[in-house]
Amino acid sequence: MEAVESAVPLYESISEAISFGLAGPLRRRAVRWLSRFREGWALDLGSGPGVSTRLLVSQGFQKVVGLDPSQRLLKFAKSSAGSGFHPVVGVAESFPFRAEIFDSILTCFALRDVRNLVDTLREVSRVAKPGSRFAIVDVGKPRGILRRDLVWLYVRFGMPLLALLLARRRLPGNPFRMIIPTFHWLVTNDYLRVQIEREFGPTKLREFMLGGLVVFAARKADGRDR
Numbered sequence: 001m002e003a004v005e006s007a008v009p010l011y012e013s014i015s016e017a018i019s020f021g022l023a024g025p026l027r028r029r030a031v032r033w034l035s036r037f038r039e040g041w042a043l044d045l046g047s048g049p050g051v052s053t054r055l056l057v058s059q060g061f062q063k064v065v066g067l068d069p070s071q072r073l074l075k076f077a078k079s080s081a082g083s084g085f086h087p088v089v090g091v092a093e094s095f096p097f098r099a100e101i102f103d104s105i106l107t108c109f110a111l112r113d114v115r116n117l118v119d120t121l122r123e124v125s126r127v128a129k130p131g132s133r134f135a136i137v138d139v140g141k142p143r144g145i146l147r148r149d150l151v152w153l154y155v156r157f158g159m160p161l162l163a164l165l166l167a168r169r170r171l172p173g174n175p176f177r178m179i180i181p182t183f184h185w186l187v188t189n190d191y192l193r194v195q196i197e198r199e200f201g202p203t204k205l206r207e208f209m210l211g212g213l214v215v216f217a218a219r220k221a222d223g224r225d226r
Helices: 002-018 023-037 051-058 071-081 117-127 145-167 175-185 189-199
Strands: 041-045 063-068 085-089 102-108 128-139 203-208 213-219
Touching (some): 023 051, 023 102, 023 128, 117 189, 189 203, 189 213
Parallel strands (some): 041 102
8 A cells, every 4th residue: 555655646657668558458358348337336446546436437427436445646746536436434344334335346457455355255246236237457477387487587687677667766765665565475367267157147257468467357147036
């Protein structure tokens, strides 16, 4: 959380650069998956400085809840997201929401930081309406050893160096180095797909950059699916 807070002034531009221009397009891909529910309640899980929130609002989502443990990041997001954004302080493992209230749920580059993945996915399923959709964009860990090693080399050496050069001493230290320990904690992309499907519903996985970036698109069953 502190790393993201310290990176706020350059967070979006550096994130876009270290993803080789894929972060924005993948966010937009995820938002398109959710777009049929523009008029309902949407949850931006781990909204951070509001990059995905602003995208949701710009694409016509009328009621967006941003959940994040950082009041500072939520305040920053609120300053640019407009009146349709509703910030809520909270953590992913225990939502302060009643059951079955969200039509769509989005999380971008935040799921990897949760303390308990299964509890988080169960909470997502609990607050999602039947027939709702759930989209995830994040750093990935491919199953194959060669691809995983190549992605690890970039995360460990290439990405921090590129972020440092782009920051040009405009940020304290190099907050983007926090991606290194979170990569260690990641489960593989295939395992995560199985967990999402088990807790939420049918899930499709798309891999990019050798599996180092992933998009998951899941749908919760409604009465017609049973």
